[in-house]
Amino acid sequence: MSFRIRAASDGDLDHLYEMAKLTGGGFTNLPADRRALRKRLGVSSAAFSRDEETLGDDVFVLMLENVATGEVRGTCQMFSQVGTNHPFYSYRIATLTQQSEELGRTFRAEMLSLTTDLEGSSEVGGLFLHPGERAGGLGMLLARSRYLFIAMHRQRFADRILAELRGIIDEAGGSPFWDGLAGRFFGMNFQDADRFNATHGHQFIADLFPKHPIYVAMLTESARSVIGLPHPSGRAAMRMLESEGFAFEKYIDIFDGGPTMTAHTDRVKSIADSQVATVVAVDDDGGERVLAATGHLAGFRCAFAQMREAGGGVVVDRTAATALGVREGDQVTYIGRA
Known part of the structure; x- marks a missing residue:
């Protein structure tokens, strides 16, 4: 599914x-x-x-x-x-510290500001x-x-x-x-x-x-x-x-x-670890499980994908390519699942 x-x-x-x-x-x-x-x-x-x-x-x-x-x-x-x-x-949440020399005690009270x-x-x-x-x-x-x-x-x-x-x-x-x-x-x-x-x-x-x-x-x-x-x-x-x-x-x-x-x-x-790559092929030969996204604004799509590096870009599995609406030459942004 x-x-x-x-x-x-x-x-x-x-x-x-x-x-x-x-x-x-x-x-x-x-x-x-x-x-x-x-x-x-x-x-x-x-x-x-x-x-x-x-x-x-x-x-x-x-x-x-x-x-x-x-x-x-x-x-x-x-x-x-x-x-x-x-x-x-x-x-x-802040802490207010007050001290009484006469009592020889320090009071710390939590306050909500x-x-x-x-x-x-x-x-x-x-x-x-x-x-x-x-x-x-x-x-x-x-x-x-x-x-x-x-x-x-x-x-x-x-x-x-x-x-x-x-x-x-x-x-x-x-x-x-x-x-x-x-x-x-x-x-x-x-x-x-x-x-x-x-x-x-x-x-x-x-x-x-x-x-x-x-x-x-x-x-x-x-x-x-x-x-x-x-x-x-x-x-x-x-x-x-x-x-x-x-x-x-x-x-x-x-x-x-x-x-x-x-x-x-x-x-x-x-955000910091996300990478951008070009799709060079679509097949079902496996790869790393990632979250992949594509599209600008209203065209944004994101799905799990099987992806591997090849030929200066990435290969995406067919199911993910369909979900994302990508084909060879399209750009994807992705992050490892872990």
Whole structure:
């Protein structure tokens, strides 16, 4: 069974909506709201159509497609830079040290400070893989296809990149972190706030969020215990990000307390190690298992391939050549699977 990554189109609305309903909440970039998803696809279409090879305010949506059946089984997104239209808020975990000579004691208190430090960064997010396809490396294909896209369109992305991981969500769909902190200032539950953020943006945060630092010790135990932890379903994604060179630098999501991972764009492994070659032949004589991509903007395609060097270029297996739509003389960008 062969899968490929391709650019999303307006015809993917139903596919996105059906996947959004399966996320279980807390997935800001994939809300179960047709209007918001239609708008996201429109913004993505405009990004794929923009001619200037410059950093803009773009959102690119990619889809995972079964080549044989045309079924869409996953999606992911890239944001060229965050915080251009609305502030991009995070909490930064800091430590305040205070000493009392009279008591002979030193106190170290963790604090959460509202910050816009990450504004202007690019972001990879919105990754969702259908539960029936969570095997065979398709999550890796979705995740790393974004980095190959960035490598192939480098001027459209910033020098810093981030990824927000969903935080802990309880069985009722609530967030212990939200209930222990932000929920007290907004008068709405986590699901309502998350939905409002996904459909209306962050301005309400600027209007109502407390601007002064929050002492972690003053939060409920349930809120403290989930700070910086990813949702169980996101642990593998966190390990994958770490293997690419992302690190947790004590930034967390203001809604659910999940970790925000950051990296220098040019040091992300799949970007730094990507190679470009010309296809000199197509056959089924084997080769190294790689992720290969081709095409510009809306013509982008990415798939697993068997590839080997030959004649100053590379030989690609027939299945991958079909999935990618390449033939002799075409250029591919690729990265080893490991």
